[in-house]
Amino acid sequence: MEFFQKAKVVRLRSHHDKYMLADGDQENVFQDRNGCYMNAKWIVDVVENSNFIRLKSCYGKYLTASNMPFILRGTGKKVLQTLPTRLNSSIEWEPIREGVQVRLRTRYGQYLRGNGGLPPWRNTITHDVPHRTATANWILWDVDIVELRPQTQAPKPRPRPTPITPPNHSMNATPTNLSPCPSPSSSPLISEMDSLVKIDLRSPTTSESEDEIECLSPLKEGRIIFYDVGNDNGDIDDAKKESFFTFKGSCASELKDKLKEETGLDDIIVCCRNPLTTKLYPLHLQLPPNSIDMHVVVVPSSFKLQ
Template sequence: MEVFQKAKAVKLRSHLDKYLVADDDRKKVRQSRNGSSRRAIWFVELVERKSNVIRLRSCHGTYLTATTESFLLGMTGNKVLQTEPEMVYDLKYEWEPITDGFQVKLKTWCSKYLRANGGTPPWRNSVTQDDPHVTSTQNWILWDVEAVDVSETGSVKDFMSSVSSLSSLSDEAFDSEPASPMSVISTNSPRLSLKQFSHINSNKFRSAMELFRNAKTVRLRSHHDKYLLAEEDEESVTQDRNGSSKNARWTVELVPNSDSIIRLKSCYNKYLTASNHPFLLGMTGRKVTQSRPQRLDSSLEWEPVRNRNHVKLKTRYGNFLRGNGGLPPWRNSVTHDIPQRTATQDWILWHVDVLDIHVQSPGDKPPAPQTLSYSDSLDFSPRSPSLVSIISEKFSRQQSTDSNVSSPPKVDGRTIYYHVAEENGDVDDETVEGYSFTFKGNGVDELTRKLKEETGLDGVIVCTRSPLNGKLYPLRLQLPPNAIMHVVLVLSSSEVAEEFSKQGLL
């Protein structure tokens, strides 16, 4: 509730990394990846008679409304719409924020929750109010709250009138200028420029990038007053009180075309990596390692999020870098996770010591990140050292490197990146790497079963794109001998699957 009391406007991001948006028809509410759109902004109104209840008003002046109308006949979810204000004190406009870890659940007047649906159409991108009973959908009612800084725009009413003056512009136009995290909107301008409007995305709770923007080298000190260390095996990452060690120094690398993402490189020239490997079987935390993959993927990327005087480092999929305490094997270990217990909430907080900075003249550009041009090793597993690291790090220790370069390391499984196609075969954001996991099998049937477990979808067809014409084709028999595969899941009930059947591909 605290963030809603301080913020005049917010954005709500679902577990699918999509934003709650109000369509221009002034009726529908759905999810969209376009968080820069004006339709993703919701203005907060506190309910005077209830200290723990809010109303959310869209850029159209309509209210987020929990209706009693069924979303689909025979299903439990009810529609969530945007409606014109009739009686502003009506309960259907009211939402009770309930904190759940670092996220929020929004409870309706009838004790249900705002839910962001996934899966197949018509559920995909829909928003309903429901009380999920299935374990796999428990996270669907959790929302990340991003405060929108309108503190210097005057009243919300004035700001909304400024927004409405831009209503004729398409949403794509709002992506034309990158947002500046520390910029504000001028109140002297009668009309907001596109650049000024993009500054609305700045979040005073997420300004931790200012610590890293000009930093060359940093140290990270955990809640346990121990430093993040890269171990000499060039794979493990731990905590230690020896902050003077070179192993505690991490080089900051800014990610191109992003104002909020960094990479951290150890003294062994390897990246801090959020792996998919569980730290302990049956536990939620996953290993954090040092690695140097052939391609710079999302597992190397961290989003600094400010928390008062500390920083949280967030992975692409919502986990946080965590310095663990307690008894062995947890003691001094480092994982990425979302802490569920109050006692471990501070374990994801880090104090940042800036050791070196980039000294630049006003016209200088930030240093370009180092690119990886080698192609000898295709293994993403942090257990397998890359050929470059073997040559660069061990050459001085051995008089001959013949044994190091004779053959690339053996590939232990392959990395599968996957997307789920729409009914017509279109894939949303296919240019992005997508979700991934390590697969050690060779058969299509085995891969299909694994993907069903990963996605929770039944009746899927595993497809790949032809390198000749870019069309989707079902995978059959054995998988190709690639260390990295990009696949697309097609629902067996979709139009594309019907087309496959007509062509005799199934």
């Protein structure tokens, strides 16, 4: 559940290394290896006072465990996109952690499953209870956090002013007991008032409020991409300073197009450096989640991988 409590938008990757996508017909769901599409992103709604979540597609519809069988006489049932008039249990899923992966279970004990094999099962998604060992891992999903949920901070309580207790005067005082008025410098009341701590009940100034807002550390938009341009051998000119820019995408192909625009080069390969061997390897997979900053090297397509 901790995967989803901090996440606002996620992508789900099945055991077959394919992402769950919402179909453009706004009714079905399927699997695809390319997770760069907008319909691969799912908005997380946490159900209050429970361990269940709802997943909403880019079309504003919820991931739903239907009662319709996927095929005749089959145990698997269809998973659809629906928008019920009243929110019910069919759109609620319970995340169950399994190592670094999760299983998504319905209220009725069935699991979200990414199917493989031959048609009509290939790239389909159903909910079922696996009965064979060979398909037991088909209900395991990797969660890629695309956008974190903004943290809400409770307002700080304003301090209460300290009450000032006046000095006690004897109720039985008579004119014969009164003494001449002491001088201000020797009055015990003045001395007591001088020793009181000053209490400032003014509201904070505009600059103070702005400083407090700036200290909230809001989430940054996108990630910082640091890059160097190498030659055909992958060598980098150390005299040149590493360049950088802000990147809001989530796919290697989008990053490659952005680097073409930044460098002015057309036929390039985007590489990362192995921290152990210091060798370059091409970046083909999805970018790291949570908008982690990256260091890459841009080399010509004639570069030969070692």
